[in-house]
Amino acid sequence: MDKKTINIGLMGLGNVGAGTYKTLEMNFDSILANTGIDFKITKILVKDLEKQRDINVPKDLLTQNPDDLVSDPNIDIIAELLGGIEPATDYMLKAMQNGKHVVTANKAAVAANFEVLRNAAEQNKVMFRYEASVAGGIPILNALTTALQANQFEEVLGILNGTTNYILTQMTDFGLNYADVLRIAQEKGFAEADPTDDVEGFDAANKLSILISLVFGKRVKPDEIPTEGITKITKEDIERATQTGHKVKLIASAKLENGKLNYSVKPTLLPLTHPLAGVSNEFNAVFVKGNAVGELMFYGKGAGPLPTGSAVMGDIIEIGKAIAKGASYDIKVAGGSK
Amino acid sequence: MDKKTINIGLMGLGNVGAGTYKTLEMNFDSILANTGIDFKITKILVKDLEKQRDINVPKDLLTQNPDDLVSDPNIDIIAELLGGIEPATDYMLKAMQNGKHVVTANKAAVAANFEVLRNAAEQNKVMFRYEASVAGGIPILNALTTALQANQFEEVLGILNGTTNYILTQMTDFGLNYADVLRIAQEKGFAEADPTDDVEGFDAANKLSILISLVFGKRVKPDEIPTEGITKITKEDIERATQTGHKVKLIASAKLENGKLNYSVKPTLLPLTHPLAGVSNEFNAVFVKGNAVGELMFYGKGAGPLPTGSAVMGDIIEIGKAIAKGASYDIKVAGGSK
Numbered sequence: 001m002d003k004k005t006i007n008i009g010l011m012g013l014g015n016v017g018a019g020t021y022k023t024l025e026m027n028f029d030s031i032l033a034n035t036g037i038d039f040k041i042t043k044i045l046v047k048d049l050e051k052q053r054d055i056n057v058p059k060d061l062l063t064q065n066p067d068d069l070v071s072d073p074n075i076d077i078i079a080e081l082l083g084g085i086e087p088a089t090d091y092m093l094k095a096m097q098n099g100k101h102v103v104t105a106n107k108a109a110v111a112a113n114f115e116v117l118r119n120a121a122e123q124n125k126v127m128f129r130y131e132a133s134v135a136g137g138i139p140i141l142n143a144l145t146t147a148l149q150a151n152q153f154e155e156v157l158g159i160l161n162g163t164t165n166y167i168l169t170q171m172t173d174f175g176l177n178y179a180d181v182l183r184i185a186q187e188k189g190f191a192e193a194d195p196t197d198d199v200e201g202f203d204a205a206n207k208l209s210i211l212i213s214l215v216f217g218k219r220v221k222p223d224e225i226p227t228e229g230i231t232k233i234t235k236e237d238i239e240r241a242t243q244t245g246h247k248v249k250l251i252a253s254a255k256l257e258n259g260k261l262n263y264s265v266k267p268t269l270l271p272l273t274h275p276l277a278g279v280s281n282e283f284n285a286v287f288v289k290g291n292a293v294g295e296l297m298f299y300g301k302g303a304g305p306l307p308t309g310s311a312v313m314g315d316i317i318e319i320g321k322a323i324a325k326g327a328s329y330d331i332k333v334a335g336g337s338k
Numbered sequence: 339m340d341k342k343t344i345n346i347g348l349m350g351l352g353n354v355g356a357g358t359y360k361t362l363e364m365n366f367d368s369i370l371a372n373t374g375i376d377f378k379i380t381k382i383l384v385k386d387l388e389k390q391r392d393i394n395v396p397k398d399l400l401t402q403n404p405d406d407l408v409s410d411p412n413i414d415i416i417a418e419l420l421g422g423i424e425p426a427t428d429y430m431l432k433a434m435q436n437g438k439h440v441v442t443a444n445k446a447a448v449a450a451n452f453e454v455l456r457n458a459a460e461q462n463k464v465m466f467r468y469e470a471s472v473a474g475g476i477p478i479l480n481a482l483t484t485a486l487q488a489n490q491f492e493e494v495l496g497i498l499n500g501t502t503n504y505i506l507t508q509m510t511d512f513g514l515n516y517a518d519v520l521r522i523a524q525e526k527g528f529a530e531a532d533p534t535d536d537v538e539g540f541d542a543a544n545k546l547s548i549l550i551s552l553v554f555g556k557r558v559k560p561d562e563i564p565t566e567g568i569t570k571i572t573k574e575d576i577e578r579a580t581q582t583g584h585k586v587k588l589i590a591s592a593k594l595e596n597g598k599l600n601y602s603v604k605p606t607l608l609p610l611t612h613p614l615a616g617v618s619n620e621f622n623a624v625f626v627k628g629n630a631v632g633e634l635m636f637y638g639k640g641a642g643p644l645p646t647g648s649a650v651m652g653d654i655i656e657i658g659k660a661i662a663k664g665a666s667y668d669i670k671v672a673g674g675s676k
Contacts, residue, residue: 147469
């Protein structure tokens with residue numbers, strides 16, 4: 001209740017870091033009005049101090065030394081937006097050991113080190129949030145762990161990777177080959193120069209691993225998920241699907257069948273009537289089925305600086321409100337899995 | 339942290355009350371495992387003590403006296419599931435004055451008395467939640483007030499009434515007249531004997547009023563919303579829409595245009611490509627556009643005992659977790675509207 005300024009250390013000023021910075025900048029007044037909290041980014045970890053960026057960030061916030069963030073006693077929350085398993089995990093753990101709450105958009109690190117990070121947060125009595133790590137701006141993790149927590153879930157199904165969904169949509173709509181669309185996507189910035197992580201399904205497997213942890217309370221590491229990408233999908237495969245009233249989508253799924261949890265990431269034929277069939281281009285969607293709520297679908301932008309910044313800032317604000325209430329960490333009342 | 343049992347007083351054992359009771363009953367073990375909290379329904383307000391019901395509720399929980407709930411010092415949370423503006427609002431206010439947290443599914447009472455209820459919760463330092471009052475099981479209010487709160491919103495658009503969406507879908511799919519489908523819907527229990535509230539758009543206007551409060555921080559009472567129902571829609575209107583590639587949907591919308599907030603509930607032609615065009619039968623959906631997150635859509639069951647019970651129990655569990663953490667009320671840190 002006393003603390004009305006919350007200081008944030010931003011690790012990374014790439015797409016997601018810049019999107020987070022911009023989200024706070026453009027909505028600062030409404031966030032302050034709604035929460036009474038003055039959220040301040042006080043330090044930013046970057047690789048290159050001199051790099052030209054398309055956002056206007058005061059030079060004196062920038063540092064190349066991670067200790068300037070994780071050891072700064074004035075920083076309340078670290079937002080880890082570097083990507084990659086290491087050194088990101090190491091930085092997050094150090095921040096937690098120093099009593100800092102941690103928000104991350106890093107699916108690779110969360111999927112690889114889920115228990116380690118969760119346990120460290122609990123031991124250090126800090127909050128740890130990672131909404132942006134799955135489906136970007138779509139608030140699916142928050143919904144699963146709050147409003148939907150009275151359910152037991154039977155199934156989760158998602159289009160969790162915007163790059164592959166863009167490629168499959170363009171192949172379908174314009175009758176193009178995979179290789180041609182990949183090139184266009186790379187030119188437009190929708191696919192990376194090395195697209196392996198996306199097109200081979202590894203990115204979706206990371207996100208599915210995180211979803212499985214929350215939906216089923218089970219730990220399945222990304223490399224334990226049978227994963228097939230879209231690189232072998234041909235124009236002809238898609239034409240055949242269209243002729244029979246189907247769309248080809250890269251589907252990440254986990255389903256309880258006779259008490260056994262089955263999961264995979266693979267190209268899947270969906271009938272046009274399926275709620276996920278209409279999810280096109282860079283959009284993501286997550287479909288869940290709970291034993292009380294029934295079928296639910298969440299649809300939105302799964303990537304991009306501002307949608308991801310929205311999710312990162314949403315987590316930061318939730319932590320800020322909890323700090324202001326004097327309820328700043330997720331007490332695990334008993335031995336639950338969530 | 340000490341309190342591991344949370345006692346709930348249920349007001350009403352109709353569709354929503356029974357759905358809430360069943361949701362807790364069937365998922366009690368997983369809720370206990372996930373939260374460490376033993377949620378107990380200790381009293382239930384009913385009109386008729388002897389009525390035969392299709393759920394098995396211990397007789398000694400039932401009472402016809404609201405004071406047995408609102409004045410019981412052992413009850414932590416009142417779940418008001420009676421419907422109607424009064425006496426529901428009166429009961430909620432009394433419960434708050436007695437230090438009880440309140441959860442409701444009652445859109446009419448929340449829309450009519452939004453400030454009164456919010457202010458009473460604040461003054462009495464109790465939590466007040468109403469997720470189930472808009473779009474049933476779809477966790478839209480929670481998302482708006484937590485994960486999406488870093489956004490400023492430009493638009494909210496929803497199919498918020500399952501009865502009218504069912505009628506319009508059946509008219510479209512089977513070429514039927516309004517009156518014929520209404521009769522079928524009444525026989526199937528999808529429409530009430532007096533369907534006025536639904537078919538004239540009043541139910542949707544209540545829900546839109548609540549959405550506007552949260553999305554735009556503005557108070558617009560239901561009777562200030564221009565509202566047109568579906569009773570004048572003919573088979574021919576729908577045939578014409580189909581011929582031009584549109585669907586007729588009862589759309590509740592609010593949009594900021596040049597700084598002015600415009601809002602209405604009315605039958606609307608949506609192109610088939612619109613994300614809301616594919617929302618059929620009793621399903622609801624809410625579409626929002628935020629300045630960071632972009633376009634988001636939430637889709638699911640907007641009514642029914644268990645979907646609504648999922649939302650009510652979600653609110654109850656959130657309050658229970660906050661009580662267990664010793665952070666049991668929504669401190670408004672400053673003069674924000676949320």
